[in-house]
Amino acid sequence: MSTPARVLVLNSGSSSVKYQLLDMNGGERLATGLVERIGESTSRIAHSPSHGARREHTERIDDHSAALRAAAAELARDGLGLDSPELVAIGHRVVHGGLRFTEPTLIDDKVIAEIERLVPVAPLHNPANLLGIRQARELRPDLPQVAVFDTAFHTTMPEYAARYAIDRATADEHRVRRYGFHGTSHAYVSRKAAELLGRPYEDTNVIVLHLGNGASASAVAGGRCVDTSMGLTPLEGLVMGTRSGDIDPAVVFHLARVAGMEVDAIDELLNKKSGLVGLCGDNDMREIRRRIDEGDDEARLAFDIYTHRLRKYIGAYLAVLGRVDAVVFTAGVGENAAEVREAAVAGLDGLGLAVDPSRNAVRGGGPRLVSPDGARVAVAVIPTDEELEIAQQTFALAGAGESGSEGAHESRREGGRESGRQSAVEGHA
Numbered sequence: 280m281s282t283p284a285r286v287l288v289l290n291s292g293s294s295s296v297k298y299q300l301l302d303m304n305g306g307e308r309l310a311t312g313l314v315e316r317i318g319e320s321t322s323r324i325a326h327s328p329s330h331g332a333r334r335e336h337t338e339r340i341d342d343h344s345a346a347l348r349a350a351a352a353e354l355a356r357d358g359l360g361l362d363s364p365e366l367v368a369i370g371h372r373v374v375h376g377g378l379r380f381t382e383p384t385l386i387d388d389k390v391i392a393e394i395e396r397l398v399p400v401a402p403l404h405n406p407a408n409l410l411g412i413r414q415a416r417e418l419r420p421d422l423p424q425v426a427v428f429d430t431a432f433h434t435t436m437p438e439y440a441a442r443y444a445i446d447r448a449t450a451d452e453h454r455v456r457r458y459g460f461h462g463t464s465h466a467y468v469s470r471k472a473a474e475l476l477g478r479p480y481e482d483t484n485v486i487v488l489h490l491g492n493g494a495s496a497s498a499v500a501g502g503r504c505v506d507t508s509m510g511l512t513p514l515e516g517l518v519m520g521t522r523s524g525d526i527d528p529a530v531v532f533h534l535a536r537v538a539g540m541e542v543d544a545i546d547e548l549l550n551k552k553s554g555l556v557g558l559c560g561d562n563d564m565r566e567i568r569r570r571i572d573e574g575d576d577e578a579r580l581a582f583d584i585y586t587h588r589l590r591k592y593i594g595a596y597l598a599v600l601g602r603v604d605a606v607v608f609t610a611g612v613g614e615n616a617a618e619v620r621e622a623a624v625a626g627l628d629g630l631g632l633a634v635d636p637s638r639n640a641v642r643g644g645g646p647r648l649v650s651p652d653g654a655r656v657a658v659a660v661i662p663t664d665e666e667l668e669i670a671q672q673t674f675a676l677a678g679a680g681e682s683g684s685e686g687a688h689e690s691r692r693e694g695g696r697e698s699g700r701q702s703a704v705e706g707h708a
């Protein structure tokens with residue numbers, strides 16, 4: 280038996296923290312948890328140790344630092360405290376890495392300053408990521424801490440996909456361009472898609488639809504991202520839980536000039552009061568489906584707008600890629616909402632895309648095809664696992680120390696990814 284080497288992963292969202300503790304040598308997920316409704320009077324903490332019963336309670340959690348302390352307390356109750364010598368590294372999902380970070384990066388004061396500099400382009404996410412990082416460094420200053428960036432996977436986009444058609448000098452001075460997000464998920468899922476199809480990753484073209492609370496699409500050609508729907512910030516593209524996705528940018532001027540709204544109010548409108556919640560008052564697809572079944576027209580229209588946007592992006596990325604081997608649905612909505620998958624490809628038979636109703640209706644389970652046999656383009660559901668991917672990248676880099684990213688990639692492939700994959704797939708929060 281090899282010595283346990285634990286990695287803690289923190290995935291901080293705007294109002295939640297998902298965490299996981301993994302043993303990278305044994306390949307076991309030791310505990311998973313979620314702290315949600317951070318900043319509200321009753322935050323919820325749900326914690327699932329792999330050897331023990333799930334626990335849940337509510338308590339007031341003011342910010343992401345307090346969330347990490349609460350997670351640490353839960354882990355300590357299971358004998359998995361952060362003070363353990365078996366904990367070898369902490370990995371952080373960081374949403375915006377700009378152009379500076381194209382690889383997992385060991386965190387030091389300079390890296391923190393750079394993440395801070397990018398706060399204006401990820402105002403909902405980077406501040407939360409920073410609070411988690413600072414608290415983790417306070418709890419374990421001796422440990423390597425690694426930032427894994429949502430933007431990293433998208434840095435391979437060709438310039439004609441990444442550059443907006445606006446004045447060059449202005450764009451360059453203010454670094455205005457398409458960065459793309461959810462990259463850890465797009466990378467993981469596109470690789471898994473190639474495995475599912477039994478094809479070499481380098482020769483597989485995939486459209487990934489990551490549909491969680493935030494949602495984004497990507498076109499991946501032979502393992503390289505060639506286009507993605509999110510832009511300078513995670514606001515562009517698909518309709519999301521609370522974000523508008525694509526709109527005419529002149530809507531902003533119109534609201535400022537005609538409705539007299541301040542820029543911060545418009546920002547809040549488009550990021551927090553739009554998307555599904557703006558259209559029908561609910562951002563949870565389960566609730567929207569329930570309302571549709573009761574004949575609710577507002578919910579129906581919200582669903583139709585959401586799936587119409589998906590269809591447009593599938594069509595666009597079929598054209599971008601030319602040949603597509605699979606369209607893959609992932610994250611909370613993509614993995615669970617069969618009706619969304621069905622509606623997203625409805626009428627696209629002529630393009631080789633369809634779902635098989637009985638396959639599509641199957642709930643749960645691992646990677647699976649939902650298209651009929653012999654379909655020109657496979658349609659698949661592949662559960663994402665950002666935390667596992669972050670743990671493996673963190674472990675590889677922490678193990679490789681200061682020796683540079685080449686070495687980190689070698690050991691990532693050998694030590695990290697393969698060992699963690701098999702048994703670490705259970706008990707995903």
Ligand SMILES: Nc1ncnc2c1ncn2[C@@H]1O[C@H](COP(=O)(O)OP(=O)(O)O)[C@@H](O)[C@H]1O
Pocket residue numbers: 292490491492493520562563564565610611612615616
């Ligand atoms: N069984 C389900 N059926 C339909 N939608 C679901 C189901 N479970 C979760 N969802 C959707 O998934 C969303 C959360 O997705 P998730 O990937 O966890 O988001 P995030 O990581 O952005 O918080 C929920 O808001 C809900 O809309």
Ligand SMILES: CC(=O)OP(=O)(O)O
Pocket residue numbers: 292293374404429460461491492493494513
């Ligand atoms: C970048 C982004 O939108 O992340 P999330 O889906 O976690 O909000």
Ligand SMILES: [Mg+2]
Pocket residue numbers: 491492610
């Ligand atoms: Mg997510």
